[in-house]
Amino acid sequence: MSTSWPKWLPLRTSLRSLSPYGAPQIPNVLSLNTNENPFDLPASVVDAMLAKLPEVLTHLNRYPDRDALRLRSLLSDYINHSSKTSFTSANIWAANGSNEILQTLMLALGERPALGFLPSYSVHPLIAQVTGVQWFAGERNPDFTLDVAKAVALIGSAKPGLVFITTPNNPTGTKLTIGDIKKLSIATAEVHGLLIVDEAYAEFSDELSAVTLIEELNNVVVVRTMSKAFAFAGARLGYLIARPEIIDACLITRLPYHLSSPTQAIAEIALAHSDVLMAEVNLLKAERTRVEDQLTVMGLSVVPSAANFLLFTGFTKPASEIWRELVDAGILIRDVGIAGYLRVTIGTPTENDRFLAALNLLK
Ligand SMILES: Cc1ncc(COP(=O)(O)O)c(C=O)c1O
Missing domain, CATH: 3.40.640.10 (Type I PLP-dependent aspartate aminotransferase-like (Major domain))
Structure with missing residues (x-):
């Protein structure tokens, strides 16, 4: 969206430099970019x-x-x-x-x-x-x-x-x-x-x-x-x-x-139903450890995470290129603007396997 606002619009001066917040929402890709829980409600x-x-x-x-x-x-x-x-x-x-x-x-x-x-x-x-x-x-x-x-x-x-x-x-x-x-x-x-x-x-x-x-x-x-x-x-x-x-x-x-x-x-x-839903949190925590281990085996460095996502680095090319190539492979992760790093949300075991396999070909 343009930030060159028309003169007649009485937009607050403090907001004129801003653009609307939001991560990309791309249809038909595997979305591992906004730290959502990958499991449908039971x-x-x-x-x-x-x-x-x-x-x-x-x-x-x-x-x-x-x-x-x-x-x-x-x-x-x-x-x-x-x-x-x-x-x-x-x-x-x-x-x-x-x-x-x-x-x-x-x-x-x-x-x-x-x-x-x-x-x-x-x-x-x-x-x-x-x-x-x-x-x-x-x-x-x-x-x-x-x-x-x-x-x-x-x-x-x-x-x-x-x-x-x-x-x-x-x-x-x-x-x-x-x-x-x-x-x-x-x-x-x-x-x-x-x-x-x-x-x-x-x-x-x-x-x-x-x-x-x-x-x-x-x-x-x-x-x-x-x-x-x-x-x-x-x-x-x-x-x-x-x-x-x-x-x-x-x-x-x-x-x-x-x-x-x-x-x-x-x-x-x-x-x-918090008991049922928290059981899925435990599954995601176990997946977080598995994905972290796999990224490390690939030679990448992972920041220790206590959340449902991982920030990682150590690519042989710019992170923005890896991000784009993953999108081309149908997988959306997040370039959070920290040079050399990308962030991935932990998905279901199958989604994580798909992400790991695609990344392994690119890194
Ligand atoms: C640290 C943090 N706080 C707050 C939010 C906002 O969450 P929501 O508005 O969905 O409750 C997010 C969303 O990703 C977050 O990462």
């Missing part, structure tokens, strides 16, 4: 949703529960079960994907600048720009780990109101320990800021979730999504776990009735 889950739909559709004349109370209560049960916490619906906010959660947060709490550590999820600075929040970019080490002492020093000097940390990090897959997250939270509290921990890939990691810190540290805000582990990207359901005051602040900037009643109903059913 038939038992689909059947339960279909059984619920007639009632939900009949009442589409009514607005949905504006505060999504039942769904938020089920989300708190899910988090309490997986992280041994004791949250209630007052600690949870839900929206159309975690991107909407991030936007709601920045609109409500983005008075002072935000700080993130790159490379990380590129939508964080994008939402900052769109919502008028000043963005400071910190750095990661060359191996994509975070130098926590340096990060703490930067927080102290930049004094951001919001600090963003993604763990496991996208696009690198690297994770932070709970001890390091605690250090970042304390440093952020010293400058009266909030630490926003984006845990979109938490279920694929063996590390403790930052939700376990919230009771002790009131400035920790955890952003989660059902897009990845719950195989629910098309439904759009993200959520936030934090102190009730932070949830209340989000209520100010959320749009009224933002979460449709069908979305709320099917998300409740997906949560009731």
